[in-house]
Amino acid sequence: MPGSRQTRGAVVKNTLFSAQNVIVQGITGGHGHFQTKAMLAAGTTVVAGTTPGKAGQVVEGVPVYDSIADIQKNHTVDTTVVFVPAPFAKSAIMEAITAHIPLIVCITEGVPIHDMLQIKKRLAGSGSTLIGPNSPGVIVPGVNKLGIIPANMSLPGHTAIVSRSGTLTYETMAGLSAKGIGQRYVIGTGGDRIRGTGFIDCLELFENDPEVDQIVLIGEIGGADEQLAADYIATSVTKPVFAYVAGHHAPVGVQLGHAGAILGSADESAASKTEALAKAGAQVATSITGLIELIINNFC
């Protein structure tokens, strides 16, 4: 690999802070339209959108094209935010990968697992980074909003939040903003079993960004992501980490809302994940209010 080539993390960081050249796939749909307006209001420059068969329409002043290839005749595209319905999400994401878009944020919920297996194969050999699916997106407060996280509850600052849950992301962000604790990044990785960017990619981004002072990690029952994050925190993260894993009272083998939130083996439990994060040096809470208090009490 040539030495001059940027790492994936650096590409993502530059893209998040540019807030330029953003497109919306599925821009004419209900959520696509509503959230395009909210993204524009938050300072994101949405240059175009796609909906097959609706070229020529205009949504909130943003021109609609049939395809990304058509947009690229007129615009450079750095980021796409995907709102297309689940049955078409795979082709939308594949289209974005083929078009070499560096950052793909997929909000769509209910993308089939086998579609994600195929998408992961394509991503591996590509220059694209995927956040989601079933993600609330990303906010860089005061700079950029990619997705559905309410911008009016964010505050620019030096705390980085990463979470598998949309609503817990909002809750934590709003709780910290109310106490004057601002955020550098707020990233929802999404609640599905197979997803793009995970905790470790985000922890690496946060650790390497000198503007980040402290890290908040919010996990859930199910899967091994929090255990892997704990290993990474122990070996590679020097900044303070605060963590909460939701689902302390989850029954075994029952899906709780999110596709990924099923407690299978014992090490997928909230208690076991919390213990692993504590062992890795994170300060842990057993409730979301406890987490917010913990961060506030440690803030100076």
Added chain:
Amino acid sequence: MKLLEYEAKNILSLSGIVTPRSSIIHQNDSAQLTFPVVLKSQVPTGGRGKAGGIRIVNDKDSLQQTINELFELSIKDYRPQILLAEEKLAISHEYYLSLVIDKPTAEIRLMAHINGGVEVEENPQDSFLGMVVSSEYMVGSNNNFEAAGERLAEYLNLPGRSFVLQDLVENLYKCFVTNDATLLEINPLVFTDNEKFVAGDCKMELDDSAAFRHDWKFEDKATEANFVTLDPGGTVATIANGAGLAMATVDAVSDFGMVPANFLDIGGGSNTETLVAAFRRITEYPNIQAIVINVFAGISRCDEVARAIIAAKKQITNLPPLFIRLAGTNFEAAADLLSQENIPILATLEECLAAAKQEVPS
């Protein structure tokens, strides 16, 4: 979605995997069977054999009696609607074979064990064969199953059967992918006296998200992800939006020393009708003293939730006290609606929990 054994075996058989000759028995059917026959209770749970849900019948005399007993037998709270009647296989050996999705690597993995059967999970993890079979997983690509067949034959100590096993793996893999399966387990995979591989039992789970591209008509097992009973004797019911916040609300109720009865994620697109239905289900729990509502609207809207709360209060007479915390999109509109009805909103979840605690006898 978990399939029943007979549903899973239908799919296997359409995919070219051999299953025992079989027929289905409904209650009050007059069954025409060849003896001996194996009768298997069709319930969506494991441990069926040990619970007496599988019976061998050798002649016509004891048939009806056994059928009646199986329909009466409740296994982990499930009673069968259907029995599966199968030929009795002449078993030479039982193996274990499954396909699973390995989440961290996003690959499809084949697992095998030389000793299958009900005790297979007792075997040490490292005695299983595990191999990735999805390395070339792309639409239209030709997977190379030859190597998989050879490796499986070697592991199962069945030299000379690699072609048969290659076919089996290929059929299994295609079955898994084309049916959007998330789990496919054949246990036991029976090797019969006349040297055929037959699927003795099968567990299959399909991805509900992929239902739009299939014509699935399986028996409804009422698995609902968004409303889950945690403790039917619980004293506090919870309603929240988003899976994470719903889990966190349950955690917080419990941290406050109360017993949460349920998990409920009303999601992003909640309408009055579904919310009122949820309230009705909650009032069926016998010991509920308080309902805690915790909504942080991002893609959803607070005023929709407020309208549903007002409708529920009007329609359901025995509703326990509500402790409501709302935040996010359209909060002001919601606050107006609720104040017109004299329904208070509390500022934080802790205030809701503290107030709810007053209602709950400790």
